[in-house]
Amino acid sequence: MDLEYTVIETVHQNNAGQVIKIDYEFDETVAIEASTSSSLSSIARQNKEKRNRTYDVTITREQYQGMTQQLSSALSFDAFISVLRPFITGYYKDDELERAFSALDRDRSGSINVRELNSFLPILNETANGEALNAYVRKVDANFDGNLSYDEFRSLVLRGIGRDIICNHL
Template sequence: MPPKSSKLTNHQMKELRDAFDLFDRDHSGSISSTELKQLLLALNFKPSESLLRKVMKEMDTDGNGTIEFSEFAKAMSSVYSRALTDEEMHRAFRCFDKDDSGFITRDELRDVLKQLNHNISERRITEVMKAVDENGDGKISFDEFVIMLKET
């Protein structure tokens, strides 16, 4: 891993903490294999048990059966050091755009975020929508989604 990728900014660490907290549905301070599976299912992946075990083994560096924030941050820091491909961006967009309309509506955003974290507030959903919906039309276009991905 290049040295640059291991040095995350405060903003990047906050983003990772927010993502970790979203996945840590029971607020235990760690992500279990069950929570990881629920996350992948919410994103329309259907992971096999062997894939789940492999991902857990790669991320769970201390071998205690859960992913703590430090392990999550270490594994995810490489995301900041590389650009997403067009296919990866389209795949991520399709996880949210359930009706294939070409836009992510507030309801679609809410559905995915609630699947990831049952306790997410309407206020937080509004904040996310407002931050990403740059033209204020009440929906997130692919271009707005890409801008958000590139800014993070």
């Protein structure tokens, strides 16, 4: 199975340079190869099936602030945006990942627990509950402590697990 994806990010800023809206267009193509052969002949065929999915995420500062009024531990909009970019793209540049990790590590313990992860994800995916998040954390939790160290968080992002959570692949 081959997975290909493209992400287009559009950032809207006000005159002061403050981000007021961010759009992500995410196209995912999965190619599945299946070999078949006929018993009547020695011809082997390669079949390739492609499945496409498109996701659009748009969030404004105003929308975000309205949604987070019900969450006591929600990130600021700017911190949310710094976490969102590597999560949804599956990659990062410069110190983006360190900033994202720091924004999520609210108690400054050096790791991210599910409660801290929950301060970010329900805004984008209301089905991302503690049980589902624990299942995703277990996929990269090398030391089995239920928390994400920086390296485990990096693995979660690079393996596209964050994107899977956001795109509702729960």
